[in-house]
Amino acid sequence: MFARPLERVLEFCSSPKQKLLHFKGFPAARAWKEAALAQTSADAQGELERRHAAAARAVSLVFMLTLALAAAALFVAPRVRLNADRVTAASLLIVILFLGLGSVYFRRTRFSAMRLRDIAALRGVGGLLDTLQSTTVYVALIGGLIAVLGFVFTLLTGDGTNMLYPGIIAAAVLLYSYPRRAAWSAVVRALAQEDGDPAPAAKGTTV
Numbered sequence: 001m002f003a004r005p006l007e008r009v010l011e012f013c014s015s016p017k018q019k020l021l022h023f024k025g026f027p028a029a030r031a032w033k034e035a036a037l038a039q040t041s042a043d044a045q046g047e048l049e050r051r052h053a054a055a056a057r058a059v060s061l062v063f064m065l066t067l068a069l070a071a072a073a074l075f076v077a078p079r080v081r082l083n084a085d086r087v088t089a090a091s092l093l094i095v096i097l098f099l100g101l102g103s104v105y106f107r108r109t110r111f112s113a114m115r116l117r118d119i120a121a122l123r124g125v126g127g128l129l130d131t132l133q134s135t136t137v138y139v140a141l142i143g144g145l146i147a148v149l150g151f152v153f154t155l156l157t158g159d160g161t162n163m164l165y166p167g168i169i170a171a172a173v174l175l176y177s178y179p180r181r182a183a184w185s186a187v188v189r190a191l192a193q194e195d196g197d198p199a200p201a202a203k204g205t206t207v
Contacts, residue, residue, distance in 0.1 A: 058136070062141065069150070073151050081155065092156065096169060099145060107135060
């Protein structure tokens with residue numbers, strides 16, 4: 001006699017509609033959810049600030065190293081010349097150019113739409129920010145390597161002015177990799193809203 005009404009009550013209690021009504025019926029539950037979302041957003045913002053500052057500091061340090069090597073080349077190269085043929089010096093320039101182009105390809109690959117979407121889905125905001133920071137540091141280190149190789153090139157040729165082109169390439173790579181906080185924030189907001197695509201923001205991250 002009571003079996004069918006009881007089954008209907010149990011079915012209603014386990015239905016998504018009932019759960020929705022139950023949740024919406026309690027202001028305290030809504031307030032708790034809003035507070036949890038606010039806390040999550042605050043934590044994400046704090047991590048964003050920390051990782052962005054670390055990435056920007058790394059790029060700035062490498063840029064200072066590049067300037068120091070460029071200045072040192074003008075004084076050291078005329079006085080210290082390594083015995084090397086032109087083929088070796090030319091090969092070094094090719095390596096520098098390859099590294100410059102490779103840094104652009106590497107960054108675009110790491111910040112591709114599909115890859116960022118997968119990272120956001122699997123690792124959340126923390127994983128996304130970790131990718132932004134690590135990629136920025138890697139590209140900056142490539143720029144630093146270009147500057148070091150440019151300094152070696154000036155020693156091979158004995159002409160400090162030959163640091164000009166490698167220095168320009170290194171500076172371009174560093175400027176390309178410098179992180180923009182607004183772009184990083186756009187990535188985090190797109191993830192938090194769950195209906196945005198982080199890829200367009202990442203392209204503008206000139207991260």
